[in-house]
Amino acid sequence: xxxxxxxxxxxxxPCGEGVLPGGVTDLAQLGIFPHPSIAFPFQGIRFIDCAPTxxxxxxxxxxxxxxxxxxxxxxxxxxxxxxxxxTMRWGAKVHDRGDELRxxxxxxxxxxxxxxxxxxxxxxxxxxxxxxVQRRRLGFRQHFGLAPWxxxxxxxxxxxxxxxxxxxxxxTVCVAVVADPPGLRMDELAACFPALASRLARAPRxxxxxxxxxxxxxxxxxxxxxxxxxxxxxxxxxxxSGAGLSLAFAHARALGPALSQGTLATYQxxxxxxxxxxxxxxxxxLIMGDHGWLRRRxxxxxxxxxxxxxxxxxxxxxxxxxGTISLAAIAALGCRMFSQAPWSPDLSVSD
Numbered sequence: 001x002x003x004x005x006x007x008x009x010x011x012x013x014p015c016g017e018g019v020l021p022g023g024v025t026d027l028a029q030l031g032i033f034p035h036p037s038i039a040f041p042f043q044g045i046r047f048i049d050c051a052p053t054x055x056x057x058x059x060x061x062x063x064x065x066x067x068x069x070x071x072x073x074x075x076x077x078x079x080x081x082x083x084x085x086x087t088m089r090w091g092a093k094v095h096d097r098g099d100e101l102r103x104x105x106x107x108x109x110x111x112x113x114x115x116x117x118x119x120x121x122x123x124x125x126x127x128x129x130x131x132x133v134q135r136r137r138l139g140f141r142q143h144f145g146l147a148p149w150x151x152x153x154x155x156x157x158x159x160x161x162x163x164x165x166x167x168x169x170x171x172t173v174c175v176a177v178v179a180d181p182p183g184l185r186m187d188e189l190a191a192c193f194p195a196l197a198s199r200l201a202r203a204p205r206x207x208x209x210x211x212x213x214x215x216x217x218x219x220x221x222x223x224x225x226x227x228x229x230x231x232x233x234x235x236x237x238x239x240x241s242g243a244g245l246s247l248a249f250a251h252a253r254a255l256g257p258a259l260s261q262g263t264l265a266t267y268q269x270x271x272x273x274x275x276x277x278x279x280x281x282x283x284x285x286l287i288m289g290d291h292g293w294l295r296r297r298x299x300x301x302x303x304x305x306x307x308x309x310x311x312x313x314x315x316x317x318x319x320x321x322x323g324t325i326s327l328a329a330i331a332a333l334g335c336r337m338f339s340q341a342p343w344s345p346d347l348s349v350s351d
Contacts, residue, residue, distance in 0.1 A: 021062060121232075138212075
């Protein structure tokens with residue numbers, strides 16, 4: 001593993017502190033079990049539309065997700081990698097010389113190179129793989145010292161953008177705001193999200209505000225004979241999906257067998273299958289954010305038909321293998337929204 005400075009924590013997105021249930025399963029299989037004192041299990045998602053106030057929520061059907069600060073998770077991942085014998089090269093410099101990568105001036109001799117170096121991946125550029133930026137938004141994040149008031153991740157909606165509240169420890173919540181440029185600043189919480197601002201009014205701010213861009217990018221090829229891209233380097237979904245960390249862990253788990261078998265072409269197929277549901281959900285949520293009339297109608301429908309939201313959340317958060325399930329739930333949502341006599345397929349969570 002190579003990093004430019006010891007303890008470096010990449011900040012590619014303004015959120016990224018919630019791990020969906022599928023990602024929690026991946027972490028456990030990697031041998032990482034965060035202690036309750038440094039993380040917070042959240043049970044589902046709550047949407048709150050601010051004009052007019054409408055709430056819709058759903059709970060994960062099997063097990064919770066996990067809120068955890070990015071720096072804490074980074075430390076746990078490094079500890080586990082060290083236990084497994086991974087050699088860290090802190091401060092090492094990677095340069096490319098034509099068709100060759102060099103580490104501190106010496107050629108890298110490796111059976112395969114895995115690029116997990118974020119949105120602006122240097123290794124991806126060296127390999128000649130391009131990322132197409134489909135959308136760019138700006139976000140800001142800050143931690144507040146107060147006990148979470150709910151065991152759900154809350155997403156507040158406003159015509160200018162969204163605010164996300166993720167419980168990340170027994171007495172810490174992470175608040176992030178995300179919007180199209182020029183962005184939505186943390187000091188505008190009271191104007192856009194008064195109920196949230198009221199909850200945070202007396203809470204101490206635990207750190208400075210961190211700003212970052214969140215991109216939707218697409219990379220058509222994520223594997224070559226001796227190269228594989230992982231996480232945001234392999235294409236990123238907007239932070240609104242909440243799936244960034246979970247996708248990275250899923251990519252890593254899919255890559256392991258491909259590396260051991262020497263068949264990186266299979267990783268390309270698995271990567272596409274794993275990423276498609278998150279991209280579909282991000283597109284749906286971004287469309288809701290762009291069109292207030294549609295968002296209000298969707299929110300009202302989800303509030304009155306919680307089974308639909310539960311099914312959509314289960315498919316997204318737990319990476320259900322059959323895409324037709326999500327399509328059935330989306331079809332049911334559309335029928336409920338636009339029909340006086342809605343169609344109601346079987347939306348029970350058990351398979």
